[in-house]
Amino acid sequence: MTATDRSIELVNAAAQAAADRLAHDIIAYDVSDVLSITDAFLLASAPNDRQVKSIVDEIEERLQKELGAKPVRREGDRDARWILLDYVDIVVHVQHSEERVFYALERLWKDCPELPLPEDAVKTRGKAAEHAQSAGDGGEPAGVFGDTDGELS
Secondary structure: OOOOHHHHHHHHHHHHHHHHOOOEEEEEEEOOOOOOOOOEEEEEEEOOHHHHHHHHHHHHHHHHHHHOOOOOEEEOOOOOOEEEEEOOOEEEEEEEHHHHHHHOHHHHHOOOOEOOOOHHHHOOOOHHHHHHHHOOOOOOOOOOOOOOOOOOO
16 A cells, blocks of 8 residues: 555645645655555654644645645644644654654664655755754764655754
8 A cells, every 4th residue: 555645745845834834754654554544654853842833833834725634633742842643644743853763763763765845845954954064963863865766863
């Protein structure tokens, strides 16, 4: 089984919305073969809690406006370190960069096929590492991928 056309449509709209709000390292996986509860996971991150919330708000607004989709569940708002939007067909995870590295969801789903995303979303790969360097960390955060194959480095 593969992700439905509707799921792919939702993933692409959500990925574009996340990219428009400057999310980092946007990637999507087709999890339909291993999970019966959803077709796809979309992962994105941001360097601070405020931006995490902004990205989630934009995804939610865009999917409602453009596709008439409303999440059946939204979790993690209080701390805004990891917010989950459950649209049944897809689940969106927007994480603070530190949570993204710590939980490494890419490792859990690396055997699932990666879904193609809009060009703006693909260009976000490696942005977390660039942000860390420009912020004066001097190095790439452990576990953040900088290439486009979805593997953690």
